[in-house]
Amino acid sequence: MAQTTSNHTQNVSGWAAHDSSGKITPYNFKRRENGINDVTIKILYCGICHTDIHHVKNDWGITMYPVVPGHEITGIITKVGGNVTNLKVGDRAGVGCLAASCLNCEYCKEGEENYCDQLQFTYNGIFWDGSITYGGYSEFIVADYRYVVRVPENLAMDAAAPLLCAGITVYSPLKDNNLLDSPGPGPGKRIGIVGLGGLGHIAVKFGKAFGHHVTVISTSPSKEKEARDRLGADDFILSTNADQMQLKRRTLDFILDTVSAQHSLGPTLDLLKVKGTLVIVGAPEKPMDLPSFPLIFGKRAVKGSIIGGIKETQDMMDVCGKYNITCDIEVVNISQINEALDRLGKNDVKYRFVIDVAGKPSGL
Template sequence: MTQTTPNHTQTVSGWAAHDSSGKITPYIFKRRENGINDVTIKILYCGMCHTDIHHVRNDWGITMYPVVPGHEITGIITKVGNNVTNFKIGDKVGVGCLAASCLECEFCQSSQENYCDQIQLTYNGIFWDGSITYGGYSKMIVTDHRYVVHVPESLPMNAAAPLLCAGVTVYTPMNDGGLLVEGGGGKRIGVVGLGGLGHVAVKFGKAFGHHVSVISTSPSKENEAKNRLGADDFILSTEPNQMLAKKRSLDFILDTVSAKHSLGPILELLKVNGTLVLVGAPDKPLDLPSFPLIFGKRVVKGSMTGSMKETQEMMNMCGKHNITCDIEMVNPDQINEALQRLANNDVKYRFVIDIAGSKASNL
């Protein structure tokens, strides 16, 4: 395991954390030359995910410093390898969470490479050549073309960036649940948490004609949910009477909350045979009582990001329905402030770093 290999000859400027303080500072490093299966991308924008906080602070004990975060990347292709036929110079593209997988296991062979045992991530992963991967808090990136997607021309590159993680993370379980089918609306779905993931889930649900309820511990979110995002209902989960009134009313619930909480009261909102999908990643075990499962024949399952096929499908769907993330733009010198605000849930709903200084651009 090495930071670089002899093939890493391209000097790149970016921003990295060097220890568990999580402080981000300018960082000059090396990227590999563009290989036969690679594309080189000039990064325009990079979204800021809550996962970035966990990595820069080593909350999970797996960080390899220095770490260059960022896995919600949009940019323009500047170079393509000889084996690359589906991209060309000038294409608008996106890079999400995945950088490499084994390409041979049952999951890779069935377009579920995000569940490959050997999956490596866009940053803080180990690439095939043994080098540590660096993410999108940087000016450019070299990526294997199999882990790159096209960004539809109709989508602005800045507001599309968080779709590469937040978007596909909610798309995959909603699509698995049969909720994102044209003409298939009419389900009653709940979204727990109105943040970077939750607000996209509300948009997806409404685009396909479903009745969407936002479930939150914050009374202040009701106005945002209904008037800003078009949610049909708001359930304050700290109010027992509201929770009781909505008992057995929902077909499907997507739980995006990354803090420890009990699933019991949320499960009671589901109809018999209802499904609760977890996409948040609390650092402590959740409370899961058995009775709401047993007496409602309910299912609790998890879901992580999505495959490259699903990511491209999600991007195409967003292009068709003109769905983007609600974002707040920041400059690179505001990264530390934005990370702290993100940790405090003080953003509506996703920070995006203007890497290339392209705020005036129409891209």
């Protein structure tokens, strides 16, 4: 493993954390030359994901400093390699969490490279050449074309950026559970979304676009108005209200749990009909409580899911183009990154921060 190789000759201005304080400061580094399978992308916007906080503060004990975060990247292609036929200079492009995989295992061959044992991420990963990957808090990125998607022309590039992580994270389990197609006349499935944050608000938008009855499940009474009025949710359950939870027992076909705080799954499982499915996409640092009775007395299933493969991500972007779905965002400039990370840690954003990377350069 090396920070760079002899092929890393391009100077890049970026922004990195250098220790577990997590403070982001300007950082100049080198990227590889554009190879035959690469595209170079001028970064316009980069979303801020909660994963960025974990990495800059080394919460998971895996950070390789200095770390340049960012895996919700949108920009314009400025160079393409000789083997690249599906992308061209001037295209609107997106890069999500994936930078490399083995390309040969059963998962890679089936379009599920996000489950490859050799998966490497857009930042804090080890690329095929042995170099450390650096993410989207930077002026441009060189990416293998097999991990790049096109951004539909009708989607705003800033509001589309978080789709590369948050969007695909909630889209994939909906697809896996046959919830993508609008059922046509009459009601669709009854689906529940636990948590109304960066992931949850996109899940609500997808659920409504696909014709389903959507219920938001939250610990915050204040979320009801925004769930119903802002996002069009059909129902709201205050999960701390025992009467509401009892009233809604066995009413939902499917639940997507987006919460990253530790919580018990038992009460949520009781909301499912017999044979219902609960999918977890949130990642609490400590194990969640999973009682057996709600499972065995309801023949219910609990599953997990993480992002999606590139083909699936492109499909998701195209669906967003079709239904004009984007994230609700707050755009910040470079000088506001640390403030945004602090606020995100306090859940003080509706619903995703996006950095205007191509704005006027600013010190931190």
